[in-house]
Amino acid sequence: MKKNLLLFGISLPLLFMALFENTCYGQHEMINILKKADVLDGAKPQPFFKIPELEAKDGLLEVHLYVGEKVYNFNGDSIKMRTYTYEHLGETYSGNTGPNGVIGPWAPTFRIGKNDRLTVIIHNELPDSSERNYLCSIKKEFTKKMNSESLSKKFKLIIQDASIVKVGTDTPDTLIKIGNLEGAYIETIVKDSSWIIHGRVPCPCPPGKKGSCTKVYIDYPVFLEYNYGTKTNALRIYQDMTHDDGDEHDHNIPHGFSRTNLHMHGFHVSPFQDDIFRNVDPTYSSYYTYDLEDHTSGTMWYHPHIHGSTSIQVASGMSGAVIIKDEFGPEDEALKQASLPAHERLMIFNQIRYDTIIGETPDFNTLERSGDPKGTTINGVAVPKMIMRPGEVQRWRLVHSGFRSTLGLQFPEEATVYQIAVDGILFEKPRLIETLHMAPGNRSDILIQFPAGFKSKGLAVESIDYLPMCEYFETDPLCLADPANSKQEDIMQIIVAGKPMNMEMPDSTTILPDNNHETITYDELVNQDRPRLTQFYVGNNEDSTATVFTVNGEAYDGSKIPDVLVVGDAEQWKITSGNAGHPYHIHVNPFQIRIFGGKKVDPPMWKDVVYVDPTHPAIIYARYVKYWGDFVLHCHILAHEDEGMMQRVRIVRPKGEPND
Template sequence: MLGLPAWVEYHIAMIRSQSRTSRTSFLIAATLACAAIAGTVLPGCSSGSDSSSTTASTASTTTVDPGAGSTTTADGGEIVETTFATTQGLPFSEPPVIKSSAGVLETTFNTKPTVFDVAGKQVKGMSYAGEFTGPTLLVNPGDLIRINLNNGLNDATNFHTHGMHVSPIGISDNVLRVMAPGTENLVEIQVPTTISPGTYWYHAHMHGDTEAQVFSGLVGALVVTGLTELLPEDLRSAPEHLLALRDLQLDESGTAIQTKDIDSGAPTTRTVNGLVNPVLTAQPGETQLLRLGNMSADIWYKLKMEGASFNVVVEDSNPVGTVWSKDTLLLPPGKRYDVLMRWDEPGSFKLVTLPYQTGPDGDSYPLRTLATIKVEGDPVPAKALPTSLAPTPDLENAEIAQHREVVFSEKESESKFFINGKEFEMGSVAFYPKLGTTEEWTIKNVTNEEHPFHIHVNDFQVMSVNGVAIPPLSLQDVVRLPAKGEVVIRMAFTDYVGKFVFHCHILAHEDHGMMAVVDVTENGGPPPAGSEESTTSMSESMPGM
């Protein structure tokens, strides 16, 4: 395996030993196209053409809907419906980037209430570094992430790196840790040299307040380098862009993000990097790498791009064994895809989220425009897309140490959510997987709404959905559980012992009980009483819970 990246060699070795899981893509929903009827355009969706020759950087702002107070640009096109007055159609921009240096990424996050700009409106929320979306952390495999987190909030918080295969204990990616108000807290996360390249993200994970803190702004992207080296040589310089998909609602004051009794089904304002309908430019025939991440607290996105298909090269930070192309992508909360996109013809094209319903007892989301891609300028020769980026893992023949059943249920009228009939309890461990073994979990959703299943530390391979076998494409860390449905996964517990959680990534459901603890141990049983990682010490680590 000389010359292969370390993470590729690692996965191949794990496949051969059957001690590493693989993942697959989830079911892709059918395409529902934006439609124009009798020359009119559906609200929030472009007709796909724009005769304006004004570029995004020079377009003047014009008031289109004085009643709502929103403005847009010629490049932005029609006003997108929002829940407060916004400035729309501005040039695409991204959060600032903090890069590692000499093997260390070190920064300070002053977590505190903050007034920041969201689509032209001053809004009060919470931030790590003064903005609605935190800075993007850019690290290499093998780096050390060192964050000095000063908690200036009125409530406890903590820090989680979503999707990272890292230690869950001590001052690493420990979501059972409490960072009390007014305290200074050191976070040190050793990134393994074998980690997969791709788009991860970080956010607060303080049980009981996770939804409010994420909704308010304690969120950011985390990118591990190495993906471009897996692309064909002529695509390695392709433009890269992060699209952090987030929404917000304001409270009765109209100036602060809602933090109490958040209704995920209520009208909301959807943003990309804190902008409403930003305008991204491309040349005809140019391929771009888009990092798509649903970093919202609760809501889902069913994405469709006019004029191009999504060519998925990474799912949940795992390069795929087979590159696959779809017209639509479903992103539950927490889901990420890295995709290659190419627009062959000039014009103005919309990235939209299509109407979507999460079940009879779930939420129903309308059509909304998220961004505009303006394709203009001299055409460039189209480049061939890759067909594979990594070995395709498959645990079909793996030795299974344990078969477990996980049941998601709820009493939504009472805001109570359960795993195996129990609300989350700090002093309780659901399972004790043995380090170095592979388990098969059957996850049953007995509710009338969809739930996104997520587990920390170790990724999984989806084996079947509602009894239908799923071919292996890649690993993943978020999978959609169909209403009244069943998903079977296989997962290898490698490298790290300690306690971590699995849960519904609709954070309101997690906060209200739909979360449980696993404790990976050397022997597959409870650790000795009084040990550092015992249940007693875990319970004491979160006072008041």
């Protein structure tokens, strides 16, 4: 009788409820990497936006980064995103406006020298909200009751299992009147022999929880909040999460959506400085100081790396570039000219994802069920228009900061394009390419030129399918441009106009500046016949009740350190995937790709992210230079990392030398 009373007591007009019906991970939406970067539907070309840049002075750069929430008008949607604003030399800037008004999220570029000190002070201004998952929105204004047939399936289950219903501080079992759901607090008790993993679904008891798992409480608080999607107030029902970082089941369930920290992707610095194990809670600040010592010049980037919520923050656009300045000799004049501010273009590729009904992404479950990314932005702009002069050579620094999709680009047939660097490390010589392929986390530097006598009002750089072999074997027929492919979308436009220029283009015979990395030889390896193995795998747990994301069969456990390395050693690793595609990334030291997909890579390619799948394993060589301490390797599909596809790694000094 009590259940019926509660059911009809809360038979509210739940019209326009947007409910995610299946919260179990039996069919995990983000297992597979997306092989093509989608373009926003209906996006119109906009002028290219040059992200503001902060440059070190006298060997120092200090920046205050503020992490908070801001509202954007993004491709016709009003959305609230986690984002950066910043303060430098007493001036505060907002990372959501450009010369053409409000655009998508962006963060400032840092330009520093190879021996400079960079200090970033992170200020967390995110709301200090409880851990909860958004379930649904309810229209607040209504005029009639709804019968049980109008309730969503999920909400029916919530009400039917309800044991206590409260409104504010009222006593339990209050009969909720029409229009008085605001402030309600619904508590359920799950029946015997069930276990709830953060309110996803009733599941059999996990290992270590044998027997009868009784009276597991799940709470559903209700709040009146502004809905950015509909621009009205709405009642939202959430599902409370209880989380314990020390629990073996809890720490790989996405959580901590209001916490943050900072990672400098591509930096060769001490892991004590690039400390991704640090938590910066709401209302707190933290200093990150990076001391570069004869660092490789190149294109790096930064983003949060807080386990449990990295993906939700990067999917909101929280990423920026770091350029470590080149040092050119007299023989590098052509590259030097192309790298001048007038000709250099930095491009941050991002994949924004949000719930279009509520106009935000409050938690990981919402991120997961929001469908594919809404489209790819470049510096916060969908389909930017680049302007080049005939005969001009531009240097494009491309950063793939997307959290899930790979990136393939096809250049106009009239353009000459040379790739000169990957992951911030220059090649020995440029590579002539027609298409470019990047996995999440990769960077690529290219030189592009149109003939001096050529002009056009609009040429397209097109989004194409990512082909992993094309990262290494650019002359393969599959890696050449195919103008007849009707499935391509314009991700960028180029206008070639103005007075012709006569700039020199480096070509495949040009010797590029030294990249500070000496080739690793087989004789140098300390494990020639026994490579270290890393395999990514997505599968079910023992009870087939949840999807698990593993490295070498183990989900992330920060107390375990399977790989202990030694400063000064060089080793080979075999990187594989048991299923699906995964971009492998390891912090601190880059590595050389020696064999990819069973084919020798010649010359070997330096990288810090390599995509692998079941048919494309990789053999890499790595040298552990100078620094020791703890850090991680992980899949750079950041949702996979949040859910356990990560491993702690330790580098120690040679025997007899201190490690503190």
